[in-house]
Amino acid sequence: MRIIGGDLRGKMILPPNGYKARPTTDFAKEGLFNTLINEFDFEELEVLDLFSGTGSISYEFASRGVQKVISVEMNPFHCNFIKRCASDFKLKNMQVVHHNVFDFLEICKVKFDIIFADPPYDIDGLENIPTKVFNKELVKEGGYLILEHPDTYSFTEDPRFVKEKKYGNVHFSYFRG
Secondary structure, three states: OEOOOOOOOOOEOOOOOOOOOOOOOHHHHHHHHHHHHOOOOHHHOEEEEEOOOOOHHHHHHHHOOOOEEEEEEOOHHHHHHHHHHHHHOOOOOEEEEEOOHHHHHHHOOOOEEEEEEOOOOOOOOHHHHHHHHHHOOOEEEEEEEEEEEOOOOOOOOOOOEEEEEEEOOEEEEEEEO
């Protein structure tokens, strides 16, 4: 796994043996960022990365010069790995928060241009994530919630749903703030 763009392009992300996260594939990340680069000025973005896993999405945003990215991860082993990588990569625009995502959403008072959520595919309540995010009004007007999910979910009936992009087995549903 590697960082595919920005100042840190080509840097490897090497989780230790026994790491339980399912990272977004490089192929899917490339498609995601190719879409976003055409819609946003990255230097002006504030991003929230939920269920950060390895932190690879956060590193991509940080590498591309966003103002701030907050990476939320509940697993302490994963959280420490993300913090160590952010430090090793000297990412001053990245903050790592060790917290349960659903609890974090309840206390968060900041709005974001982009919220990316890549929950475990078998997590209870995956289908409710868009509602939880939008009920808390965390997406700035014109911003996106981007939810990574398996093909067993469809969000096309959600009134905020904009589009779905598929990259192999990875599905991204986009919701507009």
